[in-house]
Amino acid sequence: MSSASKHNAVLYNQAKIFLTDMDNDPRFHMGAKRRNQRLQEIELEIDQRGTYTHTDAELKFGVQWAWRNSNRCIGRHMWRTLQVRDCRNIQDREGVIQALHDHLTSAWQGGSIHSVISVFPPRQPGQSLRPDPVRLANHQLLRYAGFEQEDGQVVGDPHSTEFTARMLEKGWGPQRRSAYTPLPWSIWIHDEETAPADHFAAHPSLFPEIRITHPEYPGIDALGLRWYAIPVISEMALVIGGITYPCAPFNGWYMGTEIANRNFCDAGRYNLLKPIAIAMDLDTSSDRTLWKDQALTAINQAVLHSFDAANVRIGDHHELGAQFERFCEIEESSGRRLNGDWSWLTPPTSGSVSPQFHREFNNEVEEHTNFFYQRSPSEDVAARQSPPADNPVRSDDPFHLEHRHETPRCPYGFDQLSKVLPIKRRTSNGARGHN
Numbered sequence: 001m002s003s004a005s006k007h008n009a010v011l012y013n014q015a016k017i018f019l020t021d022m023d024n025d026p027r028f029h030m031g032a033k034r035r036n037q038r039l040q041e042i043e044l045e046i047d048q049r050g051t052y053t054h055t056d057a058e059l060k061f062g063v064q065w066a067w068r069n070s071n072r073c074i075g076r077h078m079w080r081t082l083q084v085r086d087c088r089n090i091q092d093r094e095g096v097i098q099a100l101h102d103h104l105t106s107a108w109q110g111g112s113i114h115s116v117i118s119v120f121p122p123r124q125p126g127q128s129l130r131p132d133p134v135r136l137a138n139h140q141l142l143r144y145a146g147f148e149q150e151d152g153q154v155v156g157d158p159h160s161t162e163f164t165a166r167m168l169e170k171g172w173g174p175q176r177r178s179a180y181t182p183l184p185w186s187i188w189i190h191d192e193e194t195a196p197a198d199h200f201a202a203h204p205s206l207f208p209e210i211r212i213t214h215p216e217y218p219g220i221d222a223l224g225l226r227w228y229a230i231p232v233i234s235e236m237a238l239v240i241g242g243i244t245y246p247c248a249p250f251n252g253w254y255m256g257t258e259i260a261n262r263n264f265c266d267a268g269r270y271n272l273l274k275p276i277a278i279a280m281d282l283d284t285s286s287d288r289t290l291w292k293d294q295a296l297t298a299i300n301q302a303v304l305h306s307f308d309a310a311n312v313r314i315g316d317h318h319e320l321g322a323q324f325e326r327f328c329e330i331e332e333s334s335g336r337r338l339n340g341d342w343s344w345l346t347p348p349t350s351g352s353v354s355p356q357f358h359r360e361f362n363n364e365v366e367e368h369t370n371f372f373y374q375r376s377p378s379e380d381v382a383a384r385q386s387p388p389a390d391n392p393v394r395s396d397d398p399f400h401l402e403h404r405h406e407t408p409r410c411p412y413g414f415d416q417l418s419k420v421l422p423i424k425r426r427t428s429n430g431a432r433g434h435n
């Protein structure tokens with residue numbers, strides 16, 4: 001079999017599994033006859049073009065199914081509410097900026113936040129030298145810069161230092177360099193990096209932020225903390241029925257711990273645990289006073305309180321943990337498989353009071369329809385422009401994406417094997433990563 005026909009066979013098979021999943025959803029039910037018809041169409045198109053084009057309904061179901069299959073997400077019970085914006089024919093910088101503008105407008109809704117995904121053109125399967133039409137280099141659409149000083153100190157978010165340096169080098173001139181400076185967008189069109197788009201400078205209302213205060217600790221208010229309202233992951237690839245969409249920014253709304261524990265208190269991020277404890281006047285002389293735990297609880301309260309007071313949607317880990325548990329039960333009793341990644345589903349605070357802590361999850365990755373990590377556009381373009389002779393730019397497998405979800409097993413717990421396996425150390429952006 002030639003490599004093209006091998007690709008085609010794999011792609012067709014992925015499309016087939018996808019259509020079966022879609023058919024099983026009562027909202028998209030088509031029945032055997034229509035499904036077979038559609039499969040014939042797909043087969044023909046793959047034969048002729050090496051790819052196939054999703055119908056509007058397939059795109060709509062596909063983005064939702066990809067969310068449902070995201071093992072690390074605790075908010076998946078909401079998967080049927082994801083709204084898709086079809087941007088498959090947008091291939092120019094201005095068009096992308098307008099589409100992202102519209103995405104944020106429809107996601108924000110005055111603070112009630114809707115889950116939205118914008119889907120830009122797909123990649124042509126099996127043609128690893130062909131540029132992607134559109135890529136975003138940003139980790140999220142809204143994110144704070146991290147300005148590295150000469151002494152190595154960082155003003156802002158240390159997670160963003162590399163990206164920030166690149167934006168400055170490419171001509172970004174921020175009006176200020178504070179701890180909370182919104183980053184511009186880095187839009188890549190057909191492998192060309194276009195100039196940083198500082199859209200928020202002209203449209204600050206697209207970057208809604210919440211000032212963080214605590215109902216009982218004025219010391220915390222005085223720290224002047226803030227965070228943005230909408231998390232929009234923009235670096236991951238969406239795969240539907242074997243077709244890769246390398247640019248498909250999507251958002252839900254925050255769970256408080258993401259901001260309070262991780263963004264504010266991770267040592268590799270804003271690293272605020274000690275300043276918060278001091279602002280609360282806690283005794284930090286010994287770890288055994290549990291000042292860290294108290295400070296974490298307080299900053300979680302502050303984040304939830306502040307979003308609530310501003311009428312901006314946010315989940316807490318108790319609520320989301322209970323909803324996810326209910327979702328697991330419903331899927332189980334209906335005989336539908338639900339995979340999960342324990343180390344991400346268990347909240348970073350008060351683990352054992354969440355139902356996820358007491359469950360075992362199957363962390364197998366559903367490959368045909370999901371979200372995946374991928375190489376950054378600059379790495380991807382560099383690899384394409386000087387491909388190592390014996391090493392294809394993208395794997396021979398059209399669905400292989402670099403840096404896909406690792407599937408680490410839960411190191412603590414349930415099965416016998418884990419007792420004899422060495423426990424892997426988590427680096428600061430290790431198993432749980434930054435998403």
Ligand code: ARG
Pocket residue numbers: 231233251252253254255258259262263434435
């Ligand atoms: N953890 C990331 C952050 O703190 C956001 C990841 C997506 N989160 C979400 N609730 N949809 O910015």
